Amino acid sequence: MAAVDQSAVRLKDRLIRHSRRILTARRNEISGFQERLYWRWAQPLDLLELCTYLAFQIGKEFNKHFRTVAAETQDYKFEALARLQAAAVRVADEIQTLLLAGFASGAHARWRTLHEIAVVASFIGKESDEVAERYLYHEFVKAFEDAQEYQKHAEALGEAPFTTEEFNKIRADFEHVLRRFSPNFAKPYGWAIPALEARDNQLKGQAIGFKHLQNAVDIEHWTPYYRMASHAIHPSTKFTRSPLGTRHSMYLLLPGRSNVDLVEAG
Numbered sequence: 490m491a492a493v494d495q496s497a498v499r500l501k502d503r504l505i506r507h508s509r510r511i512l513t514a515r516r517n518e519i520s521g522f523q524e525r526l527y528w529r530w531a532q533p534l535d536l537l538e539l540c541t542y543l544a545f546q547i548g549k550e551f552n553k554h555f556r557t558v559a560a561e562t563q564d565y566k567f568e569a570l571a572r573l574q575a576a577a578v579r580v581a582d583e584i585q586t587l588l589l590a591g592f593a594s595g596a597h598a599r600w601r602t603l604h605e606i607a608v609v610a611s612f613i614g615k616e617s618d619e620v621a622e623r624y625l626y627h628e629f630v631k632a633f634e635d636a637q638e639y640q641k642h643a644e645a646l647g648e649a650p651f652t653t654e655e656f657n658k659i660r661a662d663f664e665h666v667l668r669r670f671s672p673n674f675a676k677p678y679g680w681a682i683p684a685l686e687a688r689d690n691q692l693k694g695q696a697i698g699f700k701h702l703q704n705a706v707d708i709e710h711w712t713p714y715y716r717m718a719s720h721a722i723h724p725s726t727k728f729t730r731s732p733l734g735t736r737h738s739m740y741l742l743l744p745g746r747s748n749v750d751l752v753e754a755g
Contacts, residue, residue: 522746522748523589526746530748533751534588534755537585537588537755538585541578541581541582541585544574544577544578544581548578552571559571566614568625569613569625570610570621573609577606577607580599580602580603583596584596584600588755591747591748592746593751594721594743596751596755597718598722599754600754601721604711604715608708609624609702615706616684617684620680620683620684623670623674623681624680624681626666627674627679627680629665632662633662633663636651636656636660639651663675677697678697678701678702682697717753733753733754735749735750
């Protein structure tokens with residue numbers, strides 16, 4: 490063990506001593522790879538970037554012209570959809586960046602997030618302003634759940650826990666929205682439960698999940714693609730054996746970038 494420890498120290502010292510040369514060579518290699526990838530995929534990548542640019546500009550102008558009136562009238566649907574649209578543009582930009590870098594699997598994982606944003610936005614857009622209001626106030630449910638977990642593990646993380654006053658404030662906000670909307674509001678997708686049950690009486694008493702929102706906006710046919718993208722998030726054997734970037738007919742370890750399989754995420 491002593492020899493291993495000494496070797497580790499020598500390796501660390503050598504890496505640090507030659508770090509500039511090592512990293513310069515690595516970055517030059519990556520730059521060359523990304524240039525070749527771009528010229529191979531230039532047309533679709535440019536079109537994707539133009540779509541993201543257009544979405545950004547539309548959101549910017551819409552928000553600029555209508556936010557004042559929406560704030561005056563407490564238009565919850567405007568607020569919810571404006572936030573979701575901004576998040577969608579940001580995630581689409583992340584996908585673009587990952588594709589340009591050669592990380593198709595990472596881009597696919599972000600595509601799953603983009604799909605979830607689209608489903609939630611579509612659902613809120615079709616429902617009443619009350620559903621949008623519930624969606625926005627569900628933030629306090631998530632904040633309390635997060636605070637409980639943080640408080641439990643803060644010491645082990647080497648972080649300062651919430652003070653009693655801070656934690657009680659988060660709890661008070663949580664209890665307030667439960668009194669306002671009902672105890673079911675604390676459940677996953679609690680903000681959507683009444684609207685979903687109004688659509689389908691058979692859902693009463695059932696655990697509500699993302700699939701129910703997806704079905705409600707009539708895009709459940711995207712489920713196979715959603716499942717495919719989920720493999721890029723969870724370390725299942727499917728993900729470790731055949732991530733995007735390896736081609737479907739090849740089973741190899743992929744520890745870095747690849748210039749293939751950009752289609753699925755793009």
